[in-house]
Amino acid sequence: MKRIISILLLLFLVFLAACTDGEEEDKEIISSPKDQEETHEDDQAQQSTEEDDKERSETESAEPVDKIQEEPKYEIAEDWSITPINGQANEQVVLLTIDDAPDDYAVEMANTLKELDVNAIFFVNGHFLNTPEDEEKLREIHEMGFVIGNHTYSHPNLREISEEEQTEEIISLSDRVEEIIGERPLFFRAPHGANTDHSNQIVKNEGMAVMNWTYGYDYFEPYMDAEKLTTAMITGEGPEVDVPYSLLKPGANLLMHDREWTAAALEDIVTGLQDKGYEIVDPNLIRTN
Template sequence: MNKKLVSLLAMVMIGLLGACSTSENVSQDETVKAESKEGTEAPKTEEGETKEADNQSTSKKAEGSEEEASGALAKQAEEIVIEPVYELSGNWAFQPIDGQANEKVALITIDDAPDKYSVEMAKTLKELGAPAIFFVNGHFLDTPEEEKKLKQIHELGFPIGNHTYSHSSLPALTKEQQYEEIIGLNDRVEEIIGERPEFFRAPFGQNTDYTKQLAEEEGMLLMNWTYGYDWEKDYQSASAIAQIMVETPLLTDGANLLMHDREWTANGLEEIVTGLEEKGYELLDPALIKRP
């Protein structure tokens, strides 16, 4: 009888313990479900808020460090000075300064920019990876649309040269007029793109002692050209100008090629570039040319 009583009591105790355990588990499950219904995030404790604030602070510091690094790199890029390795020779061609650079180079120049086709020509050259100088006239910078063209050419990475304000014959002008033709245009170009030209080419290649002096005082390299053809009637088609620019016997090492803002030249420009390269010519980067 006592044994039965003990066994019965034991069974009752086991049952009660099991009930308590089940009740506790149900209570925990209900709590979890309730919290899930309230939202995916549990209420933040003071410690959680501090951690999140620390994370935000770390993120901001990282962003600041990236900006500082980017600014430092930009500053270093501005401070990089490219040493010139080519100089202008007596026949308006270019030659290596120390004899170590490639002699077989040719410089592309475009005059009378930015008239009708200069932006198109600049884009073609950019796509081909061909450097060039665009010599501008002031009478093509009279409107906001023309100013925009000049900015586009400059932003594509091409240096801007001075080709005088009105494309007049300089020897026929007074000193005051020559000054306005050259310095006035430099001022205008700087107003538009923030930089003054570093190259000067007189209309028709007609210089005076005074224009040479002005160019030197402005730090501009005065240059004429080795050859050019696109103003001649026989070469006013894309195929004709492309052929003569590449096949002429005047194409020699360091040649200074003169072209203009013309429809036929614009249409033949890609063939001119590829033709020069097929002949083994490297197109000269103006940044490598020595200025005064």
């Protein structure tokens, strides 16, 4: 009898152990919906983190577009023309420059050039930057992508003032321009083209390039007319001011001013030069030091 009881007890223990193993196996194989959801969310979070890290890494390694600067392709020659460096760029170019800005027509001229998709240097004077409205004009021209140059604060003949005054005329204007647009000018043009040894040194110390011009006609009375000015600028000839021959050549550095007749002629001047096979050079490609 005792033997039978022992056998039954042994069978019961074996059966109990088998049930317990089955429950553990079920627990390992089957997880709750909540557990599955949490696991899926963890996988998604890890994947998202990896993708964010990859995107951040790619973004940080890429140079912002507006900070990428092309290497200079042109330089200013001794005759003030624009020439390719080592012959590696188009020689058939002309440079557009506009002095005495921003007076009455500078923004209009900038808009015209913007529509034509060409660049230019606007040489500014400090006495045109005295009001918030003047400041906004300069800011607008700069924000359209045009290069801002230094044309002194009050437009004196530098050869007729002291060295201290020359320094003040140049430095104070660069300070003023930087205050308005956040950048100092990289090009300098002396009023009347009257540079001095002292002004050249100040300009060099400031990291600017000295720039005069090869020809311009809009400040002569016979060419204060849009039609006559257009003809003079696209031919290079100014017979009414004793220039019966053409000054237009590859690299010509064209002087214009913030004037009503020049603003009226500007589009025809640009398209006329382009029709003659000249490219309008981007001043950002000109070496300044």
